[in-house]
Amino acid sequence: MKKIVIAADSFKGSASSSEVADYLERGLQAAGSLSEITKVPLADGGEGTVTAIIKAASGRLMSSKVSGPAGGHVEAQWGLLPDHTAVIEMAAAAGFTQDRDQSVAVKSTFGVGELIKQALDYHATTIYIGLGGSSTNDGGVGMTQALGGRFYDQNGSEVPRGIAGLRDLVGVNLEGLDSRLQNVQVIGLADVDNPLTGKNGATQIFGPQKGVRSNQVAEFDKRLNRLSQLTTKVLGTDYSTMPGAGAAGGLGFGVLAFLGGRLTSGIAKMIEIVHLQAKIQNADLVITGEGRIDQQTLNGKLPLGVAQLAHKAGVPTIAVAGSVSGDVQPLYEHGFDLILSTTTSPMTVDEAIQQAPQLITQAGYRIGKMIQLINR
Numbered sequence: 001m002k003k004i005v006i007a008a009d010s011f012k013g014s015a016s017s018s019e020v021a022d023y024l025e026r027g028l029q030a031a032g033s034l035s036e037i038t039k040v041p042l043a044d045g046g047e048g049t050v051t052a053i054i055k056a057a058s059g060r061l062m063s064s065k066v067s068g069p070a071g072g073h074v075e076a077q078w079g080l081l082p083d084h085t086a087v088i089e090m091a092a093a094a095g096f097t098q099d100r101d102q103s104v105a106v107k108s109t110f111g112v113g114e115l116i117k118q119a120l121d122y123h124a125t126t127i128y129i130g131l132g133g134s135s136t137n138d139g140g141v142g143m144t145q146a147l148g149g150r151f152y153d154q155n156g157s158e159v160p161r162g163i164a165g166l167r168d169l170v171g172v173n174l175e176g177l178d179s180r181l182q183n184v185q186v187i188g189l190a191d192v193d194n195p196l197t198g199k200n201g202a203t204q205i206f207g208p209q210k211g212v213r214s215n216q217v218a219e220f221d222k223r224l225n226r227l228s229q230l231t232t233k234v235l236g237t238d239y240s241t242m243p244g245a246g247a248a249g250g251l252g253f254g255v256l257a258f259l260g261g262r263l264t265s266g267i268a269k270m271i272e273i274v275h276l277q278a279k280i281q282n283a284d285l286v287i288t289g290e291g292r293i294d295q296q297t298l299n300g301k302l303p304l305g306v307a308q309l310a311h312k313a314g315v316p317t318i319a320v321a322g323s324v325s326g327d328v329q330p331l332y333e334h335g336f337d338l339i340l341s342t343t344t345s346p347m348t349v350d351e352a353i354q355q356a357p358q359l360i361t362q363a364g365y366r367i368g369k370m371i372q373l374i375n376r
Contacts, residue, residue: 001284001371004028005315007040007276009290009302010048011322014356017041017048018055023357024287024320027364033371038283040274044302045189045266046091046132053087053128054079056274064118066111067146069094069135070102070162078115085126086119088112090248091133094142096210098135104211105220107136108161109251113146116259120180129255130266131190131248135210137163137203137220139196139227140254148176149258151227166223172230174258186261189269191300194246196239196253197225202246210249224250231257267305277309286310286317287367293339294325307335320363322352340366 006021015023021039028037040056043049054061059081068074076092089095093111112129119127136142141151142161150173151159151166159165194200203212203221212220227250228240235257239245244263245253255261271277280286288306290297297304307317316337324341331339342359343352352359 001035001375003038003283004033004035004285004287005038005040005280005283006287007042007306008288008320009042009044011291011356011360012047014291014322014353015360017043017052019357020289020360023360024364024367027361027366028368030361031365031368031372033368035284035371038279040276040279042270042274042302042306043130043266044132044191044270045130046191047089049089049130049132049189049266049270050077050079050087050092052270053273054081057081059087062118064115066093066114067108068098068111069107070099074098074111076111076115078119080119080122080124084124085128086122086124087128087130088115088119089130089133090251091130094136095133096135104135104137104207105164105216106162108138108142109136109140109249109254110142110146110161112251113143116143116147117178120178120184124184126185126187128269129186129188129251131188131244131251131255132266134248134251136251137207137210137212137249138166139163139202139224139250140258141166141227143251143254144174144177144258147178147181149174150176163220163223166227169223169226169230172227172234174234177258181259186255186259187269188244188247188252188255188261188263189266190244190247190252190263191266191302192247193243195241195243196228196245196250197221200246202250205246206249228253265300267300267302271305271309276306277313280310280313280315283310283315285371286315287320288317289320291321292323292325293319293321293328293331295327295330297331298334304334311335318367320360322356322359
């Protein structure tokens with residue numbers, strides 16, 4: 001195997017997509033591999049999206065101080081490409097790992113709107129917003145407030161940030177939105193197709209993992225439903241049922257309804273931006289992966305997109321994951337040729353995260369030895 005392409009997602013909490021590629025390369029080389037290795041760090045809208053895109057497109061890494069999800073300020077990185085395209089990870093300003101001791105009820109996407117304003121100040125004409133890793137459930141209201149939109153109570157006062165503030169919402173006014181948005185294309189990168197509300201909506205499906213209590217789910221869903229009804233009165237279109245509206249705590253809905261944007265598959269856009277198809281075309285092997293591989297991987301996750309692209313090109317694919325469930329056999333029918341776990345002995349999740357560099361390197365080493373066996 002003369003040419004190997006490594007195109008993996010990050011292992012959340014333990015290794016970025018670039019680090020995963022480096023560790024796998026190190027293992028391959030330690031095994032004596034003489035293959036030409038091309039590393040293509042990837043992300044699907046979540047952690048690592050900015051870094052992966054600016055590296056592939058020779059962009060600039062920017063940094064801005066914006067509002068954190070529960071108040072205060074955070075230093076958030078974003079990307080600016082030579083063609084005046086901006087790339088934003090919503091998680092940089094309202095991520096799951098920020099303000100973890102605060103209730104999701106008060107968490108807001110206000111900082112995401114401030115990042116968009118920064119991109120507009122740099123004359124961006126296209127803005128990509130990665131809709132992954134969210135800690136919020138506010139339907140994109142905070143983002144829109146930062147950009148000049150008004151969400152008011154019966155006294156005409158602006159409602160507080162977060163879904164807690166939507167309890168008193170009676171009206172939506174978008175007349176004060178930053179006028180520069182009219183000349184900008186906003187594209188949300190999402191890997192889910194959930195609607196805003198209902199049994200498959202943002203709160204019902206993703207709320208509990210963010211800290212929404214069981215006795216809050218119905219009420220929070222009701223508040224988002226009222227938000228969509230009031231917004232429909234203003235715009236004349238109901239965006240709440242559109243696929244992806246429920247992404248990132250309803251930020252997908254905010255992109256569609258308040259910014260006049262559109263949503264697209266994060267991995268599909270990433271594959272296009274980094275020209276992955278061309279890089280895979282002449283490869284002998286593709287290695288992909290993410291933190292956990294299970295049947296949920298079939299729901300549009302990044303490794304699936306890579307495996308399907310490689311399969312079309314007739315290139316075998318190995319997937320590496322920190323955790324592999326016991327029910328992955330169906331994945332072998334969708335482009336994967338081999339699925340490997342980095343953990344080879346019993347250990348806790350914390351132990352696996354701490355040992356990620358060694359474990360991923362060892363997985364690369366095993367792949368290298370397998371290649372030598374095949375080439376004998």
